[in-house]
Amino acid sequence: MKVGITGNPQVGxxxxxxxxTGSSPGSSLSRVGVMxxxxxxxxxxxxxxxxPKSTYARIDLVDIMHHRGQDLLNEVRNLDAVVIVVGAFLGEEEVKESLDFVDSLVTDFYVADLVSVENRLEKLQSKKTKPVNQMEIPFLMKCKRALDEDLLLKEVEFAPHEIDFxxxxxxxTLKxxxxxxxxxEEQLLSGTYPGMKDVRELADAQGYEVVRFSGVLEEEISALSPEDGSLFLQEFGLEESGIARLAKVTYSALGLITFFTVSADEVRAWSIPKGTTVKxxxxxxxxxxxxxxxRADVVSYQDLISAGSLKASKEKGLLRVEGKEYIVQDGDVINVRFNV
Ligand SMILES: Nc1nc2c(ncn2[C@@H]2O[C@H](COP(=O)(O)OP(=O)(O)OP(=O)(O)O)[C@@H](O)[C@H]2O)c(=O)[nH]1
Ligand SMILES: [Mg+2]
Known part of the structure; x- marks a missing residue:
């Protein structure tokens, strides 16, 4: 999975x-990293x-250099999600301009998707197409209708055979x-910023996620130990850093869930799309x-924590044996039995 960061110039x-990505300021000019x-x-x-060791789930991150046009679209094509930075710290005018950025990017998204749909339709309707390809036409018409009505394809319900298409x-518009x-810092403390209502309205209308963070504050926190960092956050009345929340919100917006494995020296988190079978x-x-x-031995994180150990989970019958069709749930701790 790959996520890109975009937005107006100088918004952070x-x-x-x-x-x-945890890279320290100035340490690298690289545009690609891992979070x-x-x-x-x-x-x-x-x-x-x-x-002793824990390995977290990872997502590739791109700092997109282009601010507009086809160059920006070309970069976004290969991404699974887009984070757009709104420069509220720069004042009300920049919030407006940031929202204009979102509008114009999303308009480009609609147009690009409509062009793809229409090109494909034209191809299927012009030639003598195989009956198997004919089945794609109603699907394309459905996409076209949605896009014509300014509906993001993300908001459209598709049947399983349509998802294959x-x-x-x-x-x-699926991203x-x-x-x-x-x-x-002042805006973070006061809990409000100029243009907040407009951001909320746009996000609610279009189904965008909104996360707040403060670039300067988070940079100060990242220089502290985790303990001092969380004390610092508490002074701002926050339980968690905006960066951590942003990472989590992005992860779930991608439709990903986590399962865990335990090996000789590490506990490891793995990310999979919701609905993945254990095989x-x-x-x-x-x-x-x-x-x-x-087969797989599976215990849910909650059951494991409440039992206190794997042994106790087993004794309480909380450790399940699952076959290959089992759909993995977020937080499952899994041991795979296999034979090759
Ligand atoms: N006061 C304040 N300054 C910030 C904040 N976040 C970023 N900056 C400053 O704004 C300037 C631009 O930050 P960048 O992160 O380089 O912004 P950018 O969007 O990558 O800029 P371009 O790539 O040039 O478009 C830098 O001087 C940052 O230190 C913030 O939350 N508050
Ligand atoms: Mg930059």
């Missing part, structure tokens, strides 16, 4: 990129299983959009595990 995109998805469950599991396109509002999930760990899949 690179600052956000550095905070999310770890914070997960409070991992340290708990490390403790229960007495494993969807995957052969890379539609822009989740997250508005990352960059606040000054497919095993393939994420290693292809041998999918090929030679026999």
């Amino acid at each position: 995109k690179t600052t956000l990129f550095r905070l999310l 770890e998805v914070p997960d409070e469950r991992l340290p708990q599991l490390s403790r229960i299983f007495e494993r 969807l995957s052969s396109f890379s539609f822009y 989740p959009i997250i508005l990352a509002v960059n606040l000054s 497919e999930a095993a393939g994420k760990i290693h292809t041998d595990l999918e090929r030679g899949f026999i």
